[in-house]
């Protein structure tokens with residue numbers, strides 16, 4: 177790539193300089209803090225190399241929240257730009273193009289997906305009574321591919337320039353001719369590296385759930401979140417290889433002048449669109465099904481009832497996952513596939529509303545006559561039902577192919593997908609994080625601040641996105657960076673921007689709550705901190721934060737809602753007659769190093785610097801060899817050590833209570 181050195185670092189804009197300086201200062205600050213408090217070794221030994229599912233889950237969540245901040249700042253900048261007609265804020269269209277591209281890509285790939293994978297990591301092994309996932313090494317590798325893939329994508333902001341062809345990267349817009357510069361290469365390689373890890377996660381959880389359930393936990397006794405994890409993992413295995421191939425083909429087009437998706441030389445731009453959405457639609461179910469699982473857990477816990485229609489729920493999820501592969505053309509009804517094709521996809525899309533409706537009624541029936549406690553996770557779950565339904569209903573409106581000619585590429589669509597992605601996925605990420613917070617950190621987040629955050633966020637969300645339906649019907653196209661006073665879109669846009677900032681403030685309250693709770697909230701001592709309402713096995717561990725082997729004795733499952741049943745029968749799952757040796761995996765630094773080489777190799781490819789790309793490839797290969805020849809059989813935690821730890825936990829509890 178002919179790139180002058182003065183083009184290498186992005187320059188010219190006060191924003192970008194401010195961003196660069198803040199990145200530099202933050203990095204220096206982190207290095208200073210770690211060095212000053214002598215925490216490097218701790219970071220490496222306890223976290224970076226950890227194969228513990230709970231710690232990996234926490235790292236996923238932290239990284240996703242950081243990415244949420246980045247993409248959220250993007251969102252605020254766009255909403256500021258659109259607040260009034262002919263706004264000079266972002267200067268020119270190019271910046272707006274870059275910002276909606278990075279916002280959309282980061283939100284989907286580096287926030288929604290990994291956030292939910294983080295919660296799966298925290299909860300699923302505990303829910304099925306396992307000591308870890310099936311492949312702990314692979315789990316660590318998954319996390320680091322996500323992390324370094326995200327880093328590669330994000331440095332485009334300061335080095336070389338950000339991608340600007342939309343999160344869907346349609347060809348020929350994303351080709352060298354129309355998107356010169358390295359930005360789109362960052363997109364391709366950042367997503368490619370991350371995608372490998374996501375695929376590995378899918379495989380890991382399928383095997384974990386099928387092979388590692390506690391005795392007595394038949395498939396139809398699994399908690400609903402575990403079910404959604406399993407089915408989501410199957411969708412990942414079906415969908416992510418498509419993305420891998422499509423990204424590779426576009427990478428070849430851009431780096432080595434192949435003609436898969438070009439306009440000339442027999443290429444087919446529509447092939448990209450098809451492949452992208454063949455992955456893209458299942459992807460939206462990857463980020464919504466776990467959300468359904470989280471809300472099912474929260475609703476049953478705080479309504480103190482079994483899930484209504486458990487079996488129909490399982491079948492509904494399975495049906496949705498099957499249908500999710502049969503609807504992709506609804507993203508491009510207007511591209512001329514013809515009435516037969518459009519009709520098929522129109523009907524298959526509407527069919528998804530049926531199992532989804534089943535689920536909504538199941539949740540409502542679970543609430544009916546429940547003894548409802550309006551805890552913070554529960555209010556998120558209750559808020560989810562009506563708000564998500566608005567997103568679902570407008571989805572059915574969009575599914576009508578003929579009518580879609582009217583809505584297509586307007587703010588009606590923008591509003592629709594934010595209603596499902598925010599009221600579904602993001603609500604669930606917050607709700608799940610708050611719900612399982614005691615399992616991660618041994619204390620509850622403050623409830624008063626939590627309620628403030630919920631109301632501000634929920635109202636702000638509606639203020640932001642509800643007006644956009646009407647902007648869309650009034651013809652305001654998506655992806656425009658400004659409009660004229662004559663267009664008549666000022667009022668609703670302004671309201672929308674106000675709502676966006678309300679959500680921003682709500683998020684700040686969340687961050688403050690983390691700090692506040694860490695300082696002032698009481699520590700949880702029992703493993704069942706939500707007023708003894710816990711129903712599933714994650715609440716059956718001996719302490720709030722489970723010991724690293726999760727269960728000293730693997731619980732035996734007698735029915736659905738296994739832990740609830742034990743409490744009914746007066747069984748203490750931690751009553752142990754005889755302690756046993758426990759076999760656990762060892763930590764490993766190999767994946768981290770391998771992924772650093774992926775980052776280096778990806779960086780080399782972005783700039784066509786082949787020697788650097790080759791160094792990356794060799795590094796990856798050496799790490800693989802090292803792993804293949806290492807004989808690591810894990811370690812044994814002896815019965816004696818387990819006894820000491822468990823007795824220590826009990827003593828601590830007695831101390832706190834007495």
Ligand code: HEM
Nearest residue numbers: 251254276277280283284288342343344597654655656676
């Ligand atoms: C804090 C709340 C959010 C606000 C205020 C917001 C705002 C926006 C805006 C203004 C656009 C550009 C619309 C256009 O010009 O076409 C956009 C696009 C988009 N947003 Fe959001 N957003 C938010 C949260 C999210 C979340 C949580 C997700 C996903 C999990 C998401 C996914 C997307 C996607 C995929 C696009 C399309 C990007 C493209 O056109 O390539 N957003 N958002």
Ligand SMILES: [Cu+2]
Nearest residue numbers: 457504506507
């Ligand atoms: Cu779709």
